Amino acid sequence: MIIVIDAILSPVKPRGVARYTSELIKGLAGMDSENTYYIFYGSWMKSYDFLAIQQPNFHFIEKDIPSGMIRRNMYKCFVLPVLAQKLKGDVFHVTDTSPILYKTCPVISTIHDLAEFVLPEKYSRLSAFCRRKYLWFQTRLSDRILTVSQYSAHQIQKRFPAAEGKITVTYNGVDQKRFADSPDGTDNSREQPYFLYIGGMEHSKNVPILVEAFARLPEECRSEYQLRLIGEPNTDTPLILKTIEKYQLQERVKVSDYVSEEELIAQYRDAFAFVHPSKYEGFGIPIIEAFASGIPVIAANATCFPEICQDAALLFEPDDADDCARQMMKLIESEELRREMVRRGDKRRMDFTWERLCRQTRECYLQWRN
Numbered sequence: 411m412i413i414v415i416d417a418i419l420s421p422v423k424p425r426g427v428a429r430y431t432s433e434l435i436k437g438l439a440g441m442d443s444e445n446t447y448y449i450f451y452g453s454w455m456k457s458y459d460f461l462a463i464q465q466p467n468f469h470f471i472e473k474d475i476p477s478g479m480i481r482r483n484m485y486k487c488f489v490l491p492v493l494a495q496k497l498k499g500d501v502f503h504v505t506d507t508s509p510i511l512y513k514t515c516p517v518i519s520t521i522h523d524l525a526e527f528v529l530p531e532k533y534s535r536l537s538a539f540c541r542r543k544y545l546w547f548q549t550r551l552s553d554r555i556l557t558v559s560q561y562s563a564h565q566i567q568k569r570f571p572a573a574e575g576k577i578t579v580t581y582n583g584v585d586q587k588r589f590a591d592s593p594d595g596t597d598n599s600r601e602q603p604y605f606l607y608i609g610g611m612e613h614s615k616n617v618p619i620l621v622e623a624f625a626r627l628p629e630e631c632r633s634e635y636q637l638r639l640i641g642e643p644n645t646d647t648p649l650i651l652k653t654i655e656k657y658q659l660q661e662r663v664k665v666s667d668y669v670s671e672e673e674l675i676a677q678y679r680d681a682f683a684f685v686h687p688s689k690y691e692g693f694g695i696p697i698i699e700a701f702a703s704g705i706p707v708i709a710a711n712a713t714c715f716p717e718i719c720q721d722a723a724l725l726f727e728p729d730d731a732d733d734c735a736r737q738m739m740k741l742i743e744s745e746e747l748r749r750e751m752v753r754r755g756d757k758r759r760m761d762f763t764w765e766r767l768c769r770q771t772r773e774c775y776l777q778w779r780n
Contacts, residue, residue, distance in 0.1 A: 411445040411779045414499035414515075416490055417460075418452045418473060418482075419506065423668055425610075425642070427522055428458070429695060430558070430582055431505045435460040437768030439468055445775070448497050450490060479537060483509045483544075501778045503771075509544045510551045516778045518771075519552040521545065523692030524565050529614045549573045554774050558582050558693040561714035580771055582693045583764035589675065589702035604636035604664075605738060606681035606705075608674070608696045609688065612644040616687040616710065616728055618653045623687075623734035625657035631742055637663045640677060678703035683741050683748070686710065689728045694718055701759035706751035708737045722758035724751065 417435065421428045435449060436459070446467050451458065453474040461470060471493075475485045487509040494502045495514035503518045504510065507526070510517060526545065530538035549555065549570040555577045557563050563577045605624065609615050617639060624637045637659075639650065647665075654663045669677065678684070684700035686709040693714060700707050701722060709715045710728035719725070724740060726733040741748045 411500050411775070412498055413445055413447050413501050413503065413775050414494040414497055415447065415449045415503045415505065416486065416508065417449050417455075417458075417505055418475070418486060418490075419455065423457050423642075424459075426695065427506045430520070430522070432458050432460045433583065433585075433764045434505070434768055434771060435468075436463065437764045438772060439463045439465050441765070441768060442772060443467060448494075448499070450493070479540070483540070487511050500780065501775050503775070504548070504552075507541055507544055507548065509540075510548050513551055516553040517551060518554045518556060518774055519548050520556040520558075521548065521562070521566055522558055523562050523690070524569060525614060525690055527569065528565075529690050532612055532614045545570065549576075552576065554578060554777070556580050556771065556774065559714040559717055561717055562692040578770065578774060580767045581762050582695050582698070583762045583767050584695070584698040584702045584759055586702060586759070586763065589678070589699070589704075602636055603634070603682035604638050604680075606638050606640070606677060606684050606700075607686070608640045608677070608684070608699075609686070610641050610644050611639075611647045611650060613646050614688060614690050615641075615646065616689045617646055618649050619729065619731050619734060620685055620687045621650060621653045621657070621659070621663060622731035623685075623738060624663065625653075625659060626731055626735040627738060627742075631739070632659070632662055635662075635682065635742070638666070638677065638681070639663065640666045640669060640674075642668060675703070678705060681705050683708060683738070685734070685738070686715070687726075687728060687734065688712070688715075691715075697723070698759050698762045701755035704752055704756065706741055706748050707755055708734070708741070720758060722751065722754035 417431050419428045424432045448469050450471050450473055453472050476482050491514045499515045501516050505520050507521055525532050526538050526541040550572045555573055557579055560579055563579050566573050607620055611617055683706045686697050688710055690713050697707055707723040709719055709723045709725055711725035712728045724737040726737045
């Protein structure tokens with residue numbers, strides 16, 4: 411069987427959707443030596459670790475295609491289906507929201523969320539408009555739709571009746587082995603304990619609310635604890651910095667860009683707690699990375715997070731900085747609660763593995779095996 415994967419993604423470094431795609435390809439390589447895979451990727455994606463795969467049934471095809479949104483999507487829309495046909499593909503997997511106007515073989519699409527409709531300000535006006543149109547065609551022309559939570563599955567079905575009967579939920583995972591050596595996260599003796607956020611700095615991530623919440627902690631807590639924000643600068647970065655300055659928190663709130671994988675693991679491992687204030691996501695990979703790192707989690711009570719966290723996180727209303735601050739104080743004041751949340755997170759993270767996602771995805775491919 412020949413499987414063609416469109417792994418041409420915009421980010422230079424993998425996070426979110428790009429992390430999903432990278433882990434999917436690596437996982438498939440680890441479990442499938444029988445079928446043949448052709449993977450298209452962008453010339454700017456040199457740091458993606460799936461390119462290190464050296465396996466005779468995996469072929470990586472570099473494409474140096476235009477960087478502009480319209481020109482790049484025209485290429486993906488009209489050229490890639492032809493290339494899939496030339497490769498005699500039995501199935502074509504599109505790993506993100508993407509324009510599909512015609513197909514040359516059965517198409518599987520992964521649709522992670524519907525942010526274009528719920529939070530269109532995450533994108534430029536033109537980009538949000540185009541992505542909404544892409545989804546209209548994508549849900550109709552795809553033979554199978556994969557998504558990463560029951561929440562997203564419900565939203566897709568509700569907005570696109572054409573998706574009925576096509577949707578399969580494949581939860582994202584966490585590299586359990588990568589975090590296996592992390593301590594249990596219950597040591598309060600570190601010199602400067604810190605609350606941690608890892609993710610983008612765009613509007614939907616709601617990071618200014620987290621800064622506001624930290625500012626509302628009692629003065630003695632602000633002087634003892636730090637807040638660390640790690641992620642790619644984006645539309646909300648100026649507001650985040652302005653909020654930090656407003657409350658004179660420059661010495662207590664640290665903002666960092668991307669860090670290495672080793673540093674990322676260390677930041678998780680040594681954190682007092684992880685806080686995820688995002689208003690909207692299809693899954694939220696950093697939450698389960700925090701679970702796996704042995705630290706307690708505080709998350710917004712929104713979209714998919716109650717589903718993903720269940721009882722393993724303290725939840726707060728996403729627009730309520732006071733509520734967020736209350737949850738932070740609960741962990742500061744109760745070591746017993748903190749240990750209990752670590753225990754629950756450790757149990758919950760076992761429900762999310764990349765191996766399971768890859769196995770479910772491969773089963774979808776095999777539906778079209780001749």
